[in-house]
Amino acid sequence: MAFTESETVELKSTVVADICKEVIAFANTKGGTLYIGVEDDGTVLGVDSADRITLQLNNMVRDSIKPDVTMFVRYETQTVDSKQIIAVTVQKGTDRPYYLGSKGLKPSGVYVRNGTSTDPATDTAIRMMIKETDGDSFETMRSLEQNLTFETAIAQFAKRKVPFDPAKMKTLGLKSQDGIYSNVALLLSDQCGNTIKAATFSGTAKNTFQDRREFGGSLFQQMEELYAYLEMRNQTRATFEGLYRTDTRDYPEEALREAMLNSLVHRDYSFSASTLVSVYDDRIEFVSVGGLPNGITLEDIMLGLSVCRNPKLAAIFYRLELIEAYGTGMPKIMKAYEGTGLEPKIEVTNNAFKITLPNRNAKASSASVPQGPEQKILAYLEDHDHITRSEADVLLNVSQATSNRILKRMVKEGLLCQDGSGRNTRYFSRK
Numbered sequence: 001m002a003f004t005e006s007e008t009v010e011l012k013s014t015v016v017a018d019i020c021k022e023v024i025a026f027a028n029t030k031g032g033t034l035y036i037g038v039e040d041d042g043t044v045l046g047v048d049s050a051d052r053i054t055l056q057l058n059n060m061v062r063d064s065i066k067p068d069v070t071m072f073v074r075y076e077t078q079t080v081d082s083k084q085i086i087a088v089t090v091q092k093g094t095d096r097p098y099y100l101g102s103k104g105l106k107p108s109g110v111y112v113r114n115g116t117s118t119d120p121a122t123d124t125a126i127r128m129m130i131k132e133t134d135g136d137s138f139e140t141m142r143s144l145e146q147n148l149t150f151e152t153a154i155a156q157f158a159k160r161k162v163p164f165d166p167a168k169m170k171t172l173g174l175k176s177q178d179g180i181y182s183n184v185a186l187l188l189s190d191q192c193g194n195t196i197k198a199a200t201f202s203g204t205a206k207n208t209f210q211d212r213r214e215f216g217g218s219l220f221q222q223m224e225e226l227y228a229y230l231e232m233r234n235q236t237r238a239t240f241e242g243l244y245r246t247d248t249r250d251y252p253e254e255a256l257r258e259a260m261l262n263s264l265v266h267r268d269y270s271f272s273a274s275t276l277v278s279v280y281d282d283r284i285e286f287v288s289v290g291g292l293p294n295g296i297t298l299e300d301i302m303l304g305l306s307v308c309r310n311p312k313l314a315a316i317f318y319r320l321e322l323i324e325a326y327g328t329g330m331p332k333i334m335k336a337y338e339g340t341g342l343e344p345k346i347e348v349t350n351n352a353f354k355i356t357l358p359n360r361n362a363k364a365s366s367a368s369v370p371q372g373p374e375q376k377i378l379a380y381l382e383d384h385d386h387i388t389r390s391e392a393d394v395l396l397n398v399s400q401a402t403s404n405r406i407l408k409r410m411v412k413e414g415l416l417c418q419d420g421s422g423r424n425t426r427y428f429s430r431k
Contacts, residue, residue: 001080003042005116008032013039015053020064020100021111021118026090027069027098028121028129029113037085046083054086064102067095071318094311097121097129105130138270139184139310140173146181148189152218160320172319173312184312187219187269194269196222198229198277206278214274219264219313223322226277230256233279237361250359251284252336255344258329259355261322263288265314266353282362286355291348298348299401302330333357338409341374373398373406374415381429386419388426 005011009032010022019034026032036057037047047053054075062070072091077084103109107120110129121129150164157164169175174185186192196215202208213229215222234256239246263275268290276287290309292298308314317323333344333355345356373396380387380395387395392403407427410416416427 003035003038005040007113007115010034010118011038011040011042012036013045015056019057020060023061023069023073023088023090024065024098024100025111025113025118027072027093028096028111029092031090031092032113034088034090035085036088037083044081044083044085046085050077050084050086057086057088064100065098066101067098068315069093069098071315094308096133097126139182139187139312141183143181143183143186145186145191148181148185148191150189152190152221153188156220156320162319172316183269187313188316190218192216192218194272195274196226196277197274198226200233200279204280204282223260223264226260227257230260230284235361248360250361251357255333255336255357258333259286259357261317262329262355265317265323266290266309268309282359284357288353289351291350291353298346299399302346302401339413343373374410377410378415378429386426386428
């Protein structure tokens with residue numbers, strides 16, 4: 001693996017005192033990766049204790065950088081040339097400008113990435129970042145309802161042993177310095193007006209209702225009640241292979257949880273329309289208001305990129321350990337279905353985002369349940385010598401990234417063998 005410094009790559013042989021400047025610059029600009037244990041010229045030196053250095057870096061980032069940038073920073077130990085190095089991946093943050101707490105919001109404390117160098121930001125650049133961050137987004141606007149109570153939120157914070165006092169409310173953006181509640185406070189309050197509508201249908205179409213529910217109140221209350229509703233419908237089915245029994249739930253719990261939290265954290269609350277959750281015999285659909293932010297594509301989301309519509313709300317869910325770093329939800333949902341022959345479906349319009357989770361225990365039939373992507377590829381190879389990635393795109397009617405992920409997974413699981421590389425890669429059945 002060759003290392004070269006660029007606008008999004010910085011190399012450091014060791015941890016130095018000003019390393020937080022690099023993290024700040026990436027978070028303020030386009031994001032990037034900082035490699036520890038690699039010389040400026042790309043020579044891999046390695047590190048003595050990856051765990052110790054990772055802990056040291058995490059403490060430095062947490063204690064030195066304001067606002068809190070930790071949810072946008074990931075640490076990974078990699079082995080290159082038999083030596084351990086640390087990759088510190090930093091996403092572009094949503095609370096820019098980030099700065100050194102000891103320096104404050106001035107050029108000596110705010111840094112940006114220019115080419116391969118990290119430089120102090122100009123006063124103009126700092127003002128532009130503040131304007132972009134503190135715009136008129138829904139969650140930061142003043143709530144029209146100021147008579148709010150927080151019984152559910154207080155209980156949720158207490159459960160995670162996080163304080164919920166007036167000072168913390170100001171820190172989290174629920175209340176301004178002069179005591180005015182924001183819309184994010186309204187969302188977490190017992191008076192929240194947004195709701196979730198859930199319904200269970202008999203069969204695979206919206207013909208016969210079995211049950212209807214509407215969940216209101218604090219988003220925390222909606223979260224708890226919706227998850228309990230879905231848990232009751234996530235049945236466990238037993239299968240037998242000889243004498244041995246295997247229990248499988250209809251839906252992977254992690255996928256169910258991530259899809260639900262995504263619909264809560266990322267929906268557009270400036271619209272009064274409810275989030276819709278529909279349970280069918282063969283699937284669960286989550287439909288939330290609000291498409292993708294400008295400039296972000298569905299492929300970006302599937303690769304793990306995340307530009308959060310409600311950063312303050314997301315930060316609160318992160319502090320309560322309900323969500324992890326941005327961008328991990330969709331990959332987790334897809335990974336939960338690996339090896340099942342099924343794949344969740346993501347659909348986006350200008351005004352809505354839909355996640356469909358297939359029921360792993362639904363009886364497959366050509367009349368009601370579409371054939372899985374792996375089965376389609378194997379069926380294609382019964383009549384053809386090989387398949388390419390572009391042919392798989394057309395066959396499955398999916399994006400390049402999705403078909404590439406499916407093909408690589410089938411190779412890993414021993415269903416296919418691979419020949420060639422790049423555009424010349426061909427995949428053959430192992431039969």
